[in-house]
Amino acid sequence: MFARSARSIASMARTRGATSTRSMSAVAARVIATPLYAKAGLALATAAAGTTIIATSNNKAAQCDALPVYGVPGTNQERTFLAVKPDGVQRGLIGDIIARFEKRGYKLVGLKMVWPTLEMAQDHYADLSKKGFYGGLCKFFSSGPIVCMCWEGKDIIKQGRQMLGETQPLASKPGSIRGDFSIDLGRNICHGSDSPEAAEHELKMWFPEGVNDWGKAVDSSVYE
Ligand code: RTP
Numbered sequence: 327m328f329a330r331s332a333r334s335i336a337s338m339a340r341t342r343g344a345t346s347t348r349s350m351s352a353v354a355a356r357v358i359a360t361p362l363y364a365k366a367g368l369a370l371a372t373a374a375a376g377t378t379i380i381a382t383s384n385n386k387a388a389q390c391d392a393l394p395v396y397g398v399p400g401t402n403q404e405r406t407f408l409a410v411k412p413d414g415v416q417r418g419l420i421g422d423i424i425a426r427f428e429k430r431g432y433k434l435v436g437l438k439m440v441w442p443t444l445e446m447a448q449d450h451y452a453d454l455s456k457k458g459f460y461g462g463l464c465k466f467f468s469s470g471p472i473v474c475m476c477w478e479g480k481d482i483i484k485q486g487r488q489m490l491g492e493t494q495p496l497a498s499k500p501g502s503i504r505g506d507f508s509i510d511l512g513r514n515i516c517h518g519s520d521s522p523e524a525a526e527h528e529l530k531m532w533f534p535e536g537v538n539d540w541g542k543a544v545d546s547s548v549y550e
């Protein structure tokens with residue numbers, strides 16, 4: 327997913343019109359002086375401690391993250407890009423997929439619904455552009471909204487792929503998301519970054535606005 331340079335979703339979304347990208351959640355637990363910044367209509371401020379604060383006066387949302395959007399690979403703050411594809415959204419599986427990762431103990435730090443343009447789909451799957459199925463794959467990926475997620479935690483890139491299951495649902499074990507919820511290769515309902523390099527590329531591409539570094543109270547019960 328990183329053969330081409332990342333393209334700003336925000337700029338591509340603008341070409342589709344304002345209704346094509348809708349934020350499902352942009353609430354940060356670590357809100358630092360947000361009301362003040364929001365009242366002032368300040369779009370971007372960097373706090374003295376180095377924490378980046380993005381606030382908009384339109385929706386009063388704030389996002390706080392001192393880390394790069396792709397986190398710190400190899401640590402408990404490793405991050406990956408997971409998506410519910412258009413078929414998963416249609417089938418009402420958003421909640422089931424999110425629940426798997428929440429229940430495992432992973433932390434959701436970014437979440438939004440985006441209806442990708444064909445161009446966005448082509449960029450996302452650029453590494454498969456020589457494959458015969460590329461055209462159909464991109465057409466399908468842009469056929470409806472997807473749910474974009476950034477998940478954080480120990481070994482999340484590899485564990486995320488294992489939790490999704492095999493690319494081919496028929497080869498996926500029961501207990502995996504694809505093994506439990508899908509049958510056909512082209513309708514395997516979810517996507518996950520396949521390497522740290524892919525995670526970095528995809529998170530920069532799908533979350534140019536950044537994500538939320540919030541403190542999870544139960545982490546001491548998840549990590550020893
Ligand atoms: P994804 O990127 O969507 O998470 O899937 P993946 O890594 O498991 O598999 P990848 O090789 O990246 O392929 C992307 C998606 O293309 C469809 N596909 N069709 N017709 C075919 O031979 C074929 N091979 C792959 C699948 O929907 C796959 O998820």
Ligand code: MG
Pocket residue numbers: 518520
């Ligand atoms: Mg892939």
